[in-house]
Amino acid sequence: MTIDNRIEVVLIDDDPHLRQALSQTLDLAGLKILPLAEAKGVAGQLSRDWPGVVVSDIRMPGIDGLELLSELHAQDPELPVLLITGHGDVPLAVQAMRAGAYDFLEKPFPSDHLLDSVRRALALRRLVLDNRSLRLALSDRHELSARLVGQSPSMLRLREQIGALAATRADVLILGETGAGKEVVARALHDLSGRRNGPFVAINAGALAESVVESELFGHEPGAFTGAQKRRIGKFEFANGGTLFLDEIESMSLDVQVKLLRLLQERVVERLGGNQQIPLDIRVIAATKEDLRQAADQGRFRADLYYRLNVAPLRIPPLRERGEDALMLFQHFADEASTRHGLPPHALQPAQRALLLRHSWPGNVRELQNAAERFALGLELALDNSAPEGNPGAPIAVVSGGLSEQVENFEKTLIAAELARPHSSVRSLAEALGIPRKTLHDKLRKHGLNFGDNSHGTADETD
Template sequence: MSIDNQIQVVLIDDDPHLRQALCQTLDLAGLKVLTLGEATGLTARLSRDWPGVVVSDIRMPGMDGLELLAELHGQDAELPVLLITGHGDVPLAVQAMRAGAYDFLEKPFASDALLDSVRRALALRRLVLDNRSLRLALSDRQQLSTRLVGHSPQMLRLREQIGALAATKADVLILGETGAGKEVVARALHDLSSRRSGPFVAINAGALAESVVESELFGHEPGAFTGAQKRRIGKFEFANGGTLFLDEIESMSLDVQVKLLRLLQERVVERLGGNQLIPLDIRIIAATKEDLRQSADQGRFRADLYYRLNVAPLRIPPLRERGEDALMLFQHFADEASSRHGLPLHELQPGQRALLLRHSWPGNVRELQNAAERFALGLELALDNTPDNPAAGVLTSTPGGLSEQVEQFEKSLIAAELTRPHSSLRSLAEALGVPRKTLHDKLRKHGLNFADSGNHSTDDE
């Protein structure tokens, strides 16, 4: 069993009388003490962020104080360890200090000497953990900025929310459109939490056949159903000690929702065909692209499960709401792809930037990442806000010289205007500020067609 963080001092001595006397001294000083008669197994019970100090005799049967010091510092070199001995062995004291002991006390020593040393060690430990926490927070922010690229207010707010929620034990409901990055957010919550050393198990409920979803999630015992020949550990049980990410939760049947609600409330799982309740230490992160409140009102999702999940919601803004984040993301993914394929990097040109900003990105970050990959490969890419409109714009990573860039920018401007409703070519020409004859020539030069845009001219052409 791990040692509670409320314990400030672990005191180890094989002499029960001395151990009791030293414990009383520390206890009267208001310190919470755990006493042990031997050192074996202590390291496994201390977390790296345990906020206390260790006081240990050197000469003990089994593991002695110097061996304990080496083992403890193998796990955390900044943990203060105070060593005591009754033999007046100066070379041993020198050896202990060189090995990294915080202090060395020779028996008999005054109570005040012990208390002074312990208090100074605790103050040092607090400083070490505070600095460690600050470094981790800085690393977390940098990590989030790398994973969730963007400077828009929406993304700054999302990163703040992730940082705040990651440190808690709360289950989380992620709301976001297809391709918005729900699993990226879920992994960030896990990796920035105290569960980071535990498993992260991701499962898409929408991809599971209804006949296997319960077995996949909850597991089963042999003979639970036809074909169940041996025990299966379900995803919830497999994620014990870590995080389970359940995507497309809206696709789960009402029967499975009942079992999930029970698991969330009681933190136990029961395998299909079994009678044993298995306790779980698990965090659930659910995700959906639908309005679960509306689904609950329509009877397609349990209202009690919705309210249980909606305690800590995180909304991922769609890419169309994030302004110039699209440019930053596109260049980020394009550079990554260029590096991966050993190709030269391509900078976005003004016309290309305008085209990316006008695109509505219905597939969100996933669509943009695919587009950036094709751009890095030098493939021509048509960006289109509507499936039947090929004239929204063309993006390529080989813009050529100045004249070609100007022509590409001109084409993108005309293509963008073609996506807007116009009753005639005259109307389109007026919107672009060019004569109708010039517009005819430019449409022909760029391979654009007024009729293909969905507009229908009433002009005499």
């Protein structure tokens, strides 16, 4: 059990009359109080993000005030603890302050002295928690940037969404093509959440045989079916207190989908062959490469499960929509591979950069990572240049001449490669290239390129 975050002051004193008087003083000042007669178990009920302060008598039976101070500061050294005593023991006061007490009050003391000390301690506590929250947010942002490399608008938006969702209890549906990084996103959601110390259990529903999927997910009791000789704990139960990542959810049978829907709604699991309902404290992150709404319309996926999962959707953009992120990711993976193999890093040549930018990356980040590994090993950078239908690749410019001419050719190649991708407006094209629209217009004129030549552009060029 945890003390409610709405409680601002935990007051501990074994004297019922004094406890009542102090409680009344604090209550009249508008503070939310939890009065207690003993200190036993208090430390275990206070979380590190509890926003209040503790006021405790020192001389009490069982755990005294100094012992309580030690217990509290073992789990949070910045929690303000005010100690009070009626014995006028100066050495005890010195000992308490050296042990980290926020203040020491000698009984009898004026009410305004207590209120002033409590209010200052609460202000300090708010400042400490605000600083912690800021440090955590900066740390999480840095960690996300290291995991999900890229500066394209779609990746910046994805990282913002992950940061916002991670701290919540909401189940999440990740949408993304094969190789786009769905498990990386799921792990980020787990590691940045309050469940980070719990298990992260990943299971690919598409890789499970139909005959074992229910046993794998929900577990079974002995004798539940032929060959079930002993109890098995399923993945859902094993993930209790943490996160279950369920990839390729579209491959689940309709019967299993019914059980999954019930689990998501009731947060209980029942093993095959058993009658006991086991409560679960888990977060479910599902992932799919299909349009589940379309699958539901076609009867291949339960509509009620789709609507239950689609509360917090996250779309991972395919690599072909991420512009120069491909170059950043490629260099990142190539440098990692060079370090791993003890080889000197290789720099990409302009023609190689153009090749990477015009490639359609049907295998997404997974394909790019494999290509970067081969590049780091000194092998030829050979890519399958077939592009998805409706997304033809741009021709590779021949790089020749002096430095100025090579720079011009390379710039033209990059813009032409981005023009070959689907863009609804000049604005989206400029965002993908990371330049202002006016600059883009100037460069299009300089290189003899035209947004109207892009068969995917449907909006007015001046948009």
